[in-house]
Amino acid sequence: MSPADLHRIAVDAMRARGLLPAFAPQALREAEAARSAQAGRGGDIRDLRQLPWFSIDNDDTRDLDQLSVAEALAGGATRLRVAIADVDAMVRPGGAVDGHAGVNTTSVYTAAGVFPMLPEVLSTDLTSLHEGQERLAVVVEMQAQPDGTVGTSEIYRAVVVNRAKLTYDHVSAWLDGAAPPPAQARALPQLEEQVRLHDVLATQMRQWRQSRGALNVKTLSARPVFEDGRLIDLQPDEKNRAKDLIADLMIAANSATARYLAEQGFPSLRRLLQSPRRWDRIVALAASHGVGLPAQPDPRALDRFLQERRAADPDGFADLSLAIVKMLGSGEYAAAGAGLPAFGHFGLAVNDYAHSTAPNRRYPDLVTQRLLKAALAGDAPPYTAEALTAIARHCTLQEDNASKVERTVLKAAGAFLLHGRIGESFDAIVTGAAPKGTFVRLARPLLEGRVVRGFEGLDVGDAARVRLVAVDPEQGFIDFERA
Numbered sequence: 334m335s336p337a338d339l340h341r342i343a344v345d346a347m348r349a350r351g352l353l354p355a356f357a358p359q360a361l362r363e364a365e366a367a368r369s370a371q372a373g374r375g376g377d378i379r380d381l382r383q384l385p386w387f388s389i390d391n392d393d394t395r396d397l398d399q400l401s402v403a404e405a406l407a408g409g410a411t412r413l414r415v416a417i418a419d420v421d422a423m424v425r426p427g428g429a430v431d432g433h434a435g436v437n438t439t440s441v442y443t444a445a446g447v448f449p450m451l452p453e454v455l456s457t458d459l460t461s462l463h464e465g466q467e468r469l470a471v472v473v474e475m476q477a478q479p480d481g482t483v484g485t486s487e488i489y490r491a492v493v494v495n496r497a498k499l500t501y502d503h504v505s506a507w508l509d510g511a512a513p514p515p516a517q518a519r520a521l522p523q524l525e526e527q528v529r530l531h532d533v534l535a536t537q538m539r540q541w542r543q544s545r546g547a548l549n550v551k552t553l554s555a556r557p558v559f560e561d562g563r564l565i566d567l568q569p570d571e572k573n574r575a576k577d578l579i580a581d582l583m584i585a586a587n588s589a590t591a592r593y594l595a596e597q598g599f600p601s602l603r604r605l606l607q608s609p610r611r612w613d614r615i616v617a618l619a620a621s622h623g624v625g626l627p628a629q630p631d632p633r634a635l636d637r638f639l640q641e642r643r644a645a646d647p648d649g650f651a652d653l654s655l656a657i658v659k660m661l662g663s664g665e666y667a668a669a670g671a672g673l674p675a676f677g678h679f680g681l682a683v684n685d686y687a688h689s690t691a692p693n694r695r696y697p698d699l700v701t702q703r704l705l706k707a708a709l710a711g712d713a714p715p716y717t718a719e720a721l722t723a724i725a726r727h728c729t730l731q732e733d734n735a736s737k738v739e740r741t742v743l744k745a746a747g748a749f750l751l752h753g754r755i756g757e758s759f760d761a762i763v764t765g766a767a768p769k770g771t772f773v774r775l776a777r778p779l780l781e782g783r784v785v786r787g788f789e790g791l792d793v794g795d796a797a798r799v800r801l802v803a804v805d806p807e808q809g810f811i812d813f814e815r816a
């Protein structure tokens with residue numbers, strides 16, 4: 334199977350799910366016109382170009398959404414600034430580009446490549462925080478205490494410059510003592526101190542959230558590997574220390590953003606995860622390991638169980654994490670009106686949580702950015718609570734559709750890889766059990782398939798031995814029977 338075959342399958346899957354695989358000519362013209370247009374710089378915009386901003390992302394990432402810089406304060410406190418690309422400055426509300434983004438609501442990351450939410454002239458160029466480029470940003474400034482709590486916070490607009498584009502794998506290996514410092518450290522002497530200060534701060538924030546019940550799981554995603562233009566493997570793309578670092582700091586920035594909008598009396602879009610939909614199954618899974626969990630959802634008790642299992646069985650922890658994540662259910666978006674009670678996020682153990690740090694890739698973040706800029710300018714909210722409710726529903730729906738497209742293309746790739754292995758048996762974990770079917774995930778290659786025979790009695794989280802009985806790369810079918 335060639336990349337072109339996968340791309341065709343991805344395009345068909347997107348259209349079937351109500352996603353737009355290509356930009357309309359008007360949207361492309363509008364995005365290209367932004368090259369010569371001056372981004373709006375009215376209002377109070379601070380000049381923070383001199384600070385040692387840096388980014389950490391994947392090796393091949395070109396749509397950089399955020400930078401950060403930290404400063405040690407007296408008494409062990411830390412001032413953290415997170416600069417978020419000012420995408421709104423170049424994406425006009427109601428325009429053709431905004432219309433495309435509002436339909437898809439997210440970039441779609443498939444084994445056939447990325448289908449960006451915004452035209453690449455914007456997302457990977459003009460609104461991307463590239464190294465050495467002057468950019469407009471919305472800055473979330475927070476003062477964190479040694480115990481990981483965030484005290485005061487402030488939001489403002491600024492001009493920034495990314496001084497160093499770092500990668501997750503290299504930074505993680507360096508922090509673990511397995512690699513030299515980043516090459517950019519030679520030109521930016523503060524960089525080593527900056528990264529280590531970020532690492533300490535992220536650890537403090539993570540420990541504080543875990544003390545309140547934040548779940549410490551280890552999840553895997555599949556990364557397609559091509560050789561000479563042909564797909565040869567699906568390998569696990571695992572979390573690491575640098576990915577955790579950035580995730581913890583972005584959680585703090587997203588929470589500060591939600592609190593700011595609430596303080597300004599603005600409605601907002603929130604990201605939430607209700608109490609687990611399958612807590613009874615989580616209780617049963619813990620019991621199979623000799624651990625008793627309360628009858629009612631308890632994040633602290635669940636995290637203690639997870640920490641115990643991570644220590645007892647590190648090799649099997651990813652499979653256990655996957656089972657727990659599936660039982661927790663999916664996150665969703667919801668509109669929060671001014672003065673209404675906060676929404677909680679069960680998995681993160683935070684309230685007042687709004688996606689805001691990836692406006693190149695997620696529409697809710699762009700909507701939140703427009704709300705923030707209106708509040709900073711003293712203007713009325715650009716969206717009503719009713720409009721945000723409709724946007725929240727649509728974003729939740731399209732996020733689910735995008736995930737299904739990603740899985741469809743991944744299954745097509747996996748079916749191709751397995752087409753010569755009919756009759757072989759594999760160890761698997763059950764990832765779905767519903768009237769529509771029972772699904773399992775293999776470890777190598779990292780993919781999911783459906784159990785078409787012998788699925789009776791299987792439930793999410795169960796380990797199973799399965800035999801491959803059929804594949805169809807075009808349809809993305811991978812069928813197993815219980816061995």
